[in-house]
Amino acid sequence: GENVEQHPSTLSVQEGDSAVIKCTYSDSASNYFPWYKQELGKRPQLIIDIRSNVGEKKDQRIAVTLNKTAKHFSLHITETQPEDSAVYFCAARGAGTGNQFYFGTGTSLTVIP
Amino acid sequence: NAGVTQTPKFQVLKTGQSMTLQCAQDMNHEYMSWYRQDPGMGLRLIHYSVGAGITDQGEVPNGYNVSRSTTEDFPLRLLSAAPSQTSVYFCASSQTSGGTGEQFFGPGTRLTVL
Numbered sequence: 001g002e003n004v005e006q007h008p009s010t011l012s013v014q015e016g017d018s019a020v021i022k023c024t025y026s027d028s029a030s031n032y033f034p035w036y037k038q039e040l041g042k043r044p045q046l047i048i049d050i051r052s053n054v055g056e057k058k059d060q061r062i063a064v065t066l067n068k069t070a071k072h073f074s075l076h077i078t079e080t081q082p083e084d085s086a087v088y089f090c091a092a093r094g095a096g097t098g099n100q101f102y103f104g105t106g107t108s109l110t111v112i113p
Numbered sequence: 114n115a116g117v118t119q120t121p122k123f124q125v126l127k128t129g130q131s132m133t134l135q136c137a138q139d140m141n142h143e144y145m146s147w148y149r150q151d152p153g154m155g156l157r158l159i160h161y162s163v164g165a166g167i168t169d170q171g172e173v174p175n176g177y178n179v180s181r182s183t184t185e186d187f188p189l190r191l192l193s194a195a196p197s198q199t200s201v202y203f204c205a206s207s208q209t210s211g212g213t214g215e216q217f218f219g220p221g222t223r224l225t226v227l
Contacts, residue, residue, distance in 0.1 A: 001172075034214075034216070049214070101146070102158075103148075103157075105153060
């Protein structure tokens with residue numbers, strides 16, 4: 001099956017700086033790559049996603065890039081704010097009939113005021 | 114819409130006990146799944162379903178059973194609880210095809226097995 005690796009596991013940035021989280025995947029047939037934000041004690045919530053036919057997608061301070069050839073995708077957060085502090089998960093969805101989601105192990109982001 | 118709901122929010126079991134975690138969604142989603150979340154290990158798929166009457170195993174299915182008699186409900190059964198099943202359990206749903214493919218998560222069930 002698919003294998004998703006995520007780095008780094010922890011990340012601390014100063015408020016206003018940028019944060020970058022990277023993920024790689026193994027199955028070239030994966031076609032959907034969402035990013036989730038999870039605050040302490042809460043459920044994961046989708047913040048941005050990208051499909052395999054798109055190289056980059058942006059939503060205000062958040063952007064995701066996808067390199068299908070290298071099989072990696074990245075989350076970019078600019079002008080970080082303390083409320084961006086959370087755990088972020090990347091995921092890849094297979095193209096099979098089960099449409100399973102495979103998750104990375106998460107990145108704990110701390111934005112220092 | 115209530116989205117995805119889960120009950121209970123918290124549960125403490127003794128080793129060997131059985132219980133059912135409930136999950137329901139009101140978005141008419143075909144795809145439903147159960148994950149467990151453990152520190153440093155992300156979300157691991159336990160079982161999933163692509164529609165009523167159809168279920169399949171995920172990455173970590175041992176010790177768990179599921180059924181999908183209706184589109185709305187997808188309960189997870191622990192047959193004989195073990196301390197290794199202490200975890201936070203999330204149910205999720207999404208459209209199988211079309212739409213954005215976004216998964217919507219329930220609020221989670223925190224389970225402790227003593």
